[in-house]
Amino acid sequence: MAGKTHALTDYYTLNCLDLTLKDFEAPRARFDPQGAWELAYGVYSAPRAHICARVGRLRLQRQSTGDDTFDLRVTYEKTLPADYTQIVTAHLECRSDALSTPVRWTWSTVTQSPEGEAVAVTQLERAGEARAGEVTIRDARAESRIPVGASIALNWALFDAVQRLPRKAVEPLRFSLIDHFDQIKPNQTLSFRQSAKVSLGGERIRLYAYNQFGQGVVPWEYWVDDQGRLLFAISGIEAYLIESSEQ
C-alpha cells in the first residue's frame, strides 16, 4: 500500500519517520560501542504521515570508567512554545552489562527563556540510586524508595545497551524500566527482531532491529548499523534520528 509521495517500506517504524529519511545519510565513521563516544539525535514528533517535526535534541556521551562500568552523560533539549526550551542534563553511572544497568544517577531540569535565562520556578535537581531490589529517588527535601525487580534499565541507557546486544535472536531480556529517571515501569522485554537491508540515502544498508515492549511504553524499535551504532529509535509517533557520531 503506497502513500501519495513515498513508497512504504516493509518496516512500520521507518515508515513513521517517512520523508525525514528521504535525504538521510548514514554515518560511516568507525564506531566502537564499547568505547568512548558521543552521539546526537534529533527528537521528532510524527503524528501523521508526511508530518515529522523536529522538536528537540538528545546528546549522549559515553566514557568507560573501569573494566565493567561506564559513565553516560545525557543532555536533552525539548523545544517549547514561544522559543522556550526545557533542558534536562543527567549523569548516569552504569554497569557494562546487557542492560547498561544504572547504579547511580543525577539529573537536573530547567526551562530556559529564548534569551537563555533559567526560569527559577522550573528548576529541579534530583538523584537516584539502585541497590538490592530497590530504587531510591531523592532531592534536598524528600526521598522515596520503590521496590523493583532484579533487573533494571534506564530509558536513556538503553540507547547504549542496544548498541552492544548480539545481532541475532537470543533469549529476551526482562527488566523493570526506570523511565525519565524516576518513573518505574515493570514487565519490560527487549529482544532482537530482525536484520534488514534498508534503503537510506540512495544506498542499501544492513541494519538490525530490536523491540522493547512493556507496561507504560508504546513499543520501541531500535535500529543499529553493522557496527552497532544506534541510528534510529522509534516508539509510536516519538522518534530519534541520529545527527552526529563522534568517537
Next chain:
Amino acid sequence: MSQKSSEQPTERTSDTTRRRFLQTSVAGAGAFMGRWAFGAASPTEAGPRAPSSGPQPNFLFVICDQLGLDALAAHGCPDVHTPNMDRLVNRGVSFMESYSTNPLCSPARSSFFTGRMPVETGVVDNGLAIRAGIPRMGAWFRQAGYETAYSGKWHLPGPYQPKIDGFTVLPAGVGEGDLVDTVTSRSCQAFLRNRRSDAPFLLVASFVQPHDICWWAINSGKLLREDLPFPQLRDRLPELPPNHKIRPEAPKVHDARIYRRWSDLKWRYYLYIYYRQIEMVDAEIGRVLDALDQSGQADNTIVVFTADHGEGRGRHRNVQKWFPYDEAAKVPLIVSCPGRIPEKVKDATHLVSGLDIMSTLCDYAGLEAPRGVLGKSLRPLLEDKPVEWRDYLVYETHFTGRTVRTPQFKYVTYEDDPVEQLFDMKADPWETQNLYKESQYADVMRQHRQLLGEWQARLSPAPQATDVG
C-alpha cells in the same frame, strides 16, 4: 449512596522533610518568565468574595485527554495498570456516572473552566475561545487570592498558549503527548517543589495522553502493510468489547468515525496501544502526586481528576469521540483529600458532569460561584450530606446533538434528523438496543424530550453557537 472499593494502594515509603519557605514568590517568578506572564482577568461581575475566616484549601486539578471512565484498573479494566490513578480512587470519591458536557476537547474544557455548557461558552467545536464576558476559573480564583498556575494542554483556542487568563503558565508543548506530558509533569513537580508563597494554590496539570491514540487510527492505513506491526504481541492483545460489531440505528452523523474495514487483529492492537498510552500518563500523574505528597501540602490539597472525553475503543466499531455513546461521553471524575473527603468510595448513584467542577472548587474555597454557572457543587455528595440532586443531565455532541441522561435511560436527538435513540442503561449498559420506535417507550420518549426542552430554556447560548449546525 455508594459502595466501598477493596483496592489497595501501591506501597511506597516516603520521608518528607519539613518544608521551608524561601524568600522569592511565584508571582515574582511569573514576572521573570517574561512572555509567559498571565493576562488580566475579565469577569463580567465584581469577582468572588473571599471567605472571612478559615484557611482555604489548595487545589490540584488533573486533566487527561481521551480517557474513558472504565479505562482505569481500579474501575475494572483488566487490560491496563494505573497505580497512580488508582491511588486517587483509593484516596477519594470516584463518581461512576460522570459525563462530559460535550465529548470533544475544546467544548468539554470550556465547561471545566466556566461551569457553563459549551453552547453558552461558544466553544462548540475544537479551536474556539471561550466567549468574552464569561468568568473563568483562573481569574476567579486569582482575584480571590489564590496562586494559580497551569501546565499542559489548554486548547481554548490554541493547544498550548503562553498566556492564559488568570493563570501563570508553566511552559509545555510542541509535540504530542508522548513528548509533552513529561514536560508538564516536571513543570508541576517543580512548581510544587519551588513555590514560595503562603497563598493557597490552584494548579492545573493538563496532560495529553491517551489522546495520541488518535494518530494511530489516522496513520494506520498509510503506514502499515499488515494489521499487527509487532507480531510478538499477538498473545498480549486485549479482547474486543462485547458490543464491538453492534451498531443500533443512529442519527446519520454517528457514522463519521467508523472503521469498517479493520480486522479484529488491528482493532486489538489499537486497544493495546491505547492502554499503554494510559499507563504513560499514569506515570506522569504519579510524578505530580509524589511531588504534592513531598511538598507538605497534601493534607490541605483537594485533588480533582477528570478527562475531557473518552475514546471509542472499538465499541460500536467507533474510534475517538464526539458521539453520545458512553465510551466517548463517560469520563472519570475523582475527588480526593484524605482526612477531608472519604476514601475508597465509589458513587454509582448520582449523575455528575464536568459542569460541576467550577462549583465544587468554589464551594471548598468558600467563594461564590460566578453568576450563570449551571454546575452543582459535589461537596454534599463527597461528604455524604443530604442534598437534592439533579434528576437528569444533558450533554451536547456535534453542534446539534443533545443527549438527556436520566438514572435509567439515555435519550439522543439531533436537529433535522428523524432518527432518535433511547437506551435502557440499566438493562442495556452496552447500548445495543435502540428503543425509540417501540410503542411501550413512547411516554419515556415524551418525558425526555420535555426534560430537554426545560434544560434548553435555562441556557443563554452564545451568539455564534446558534449559527452552526
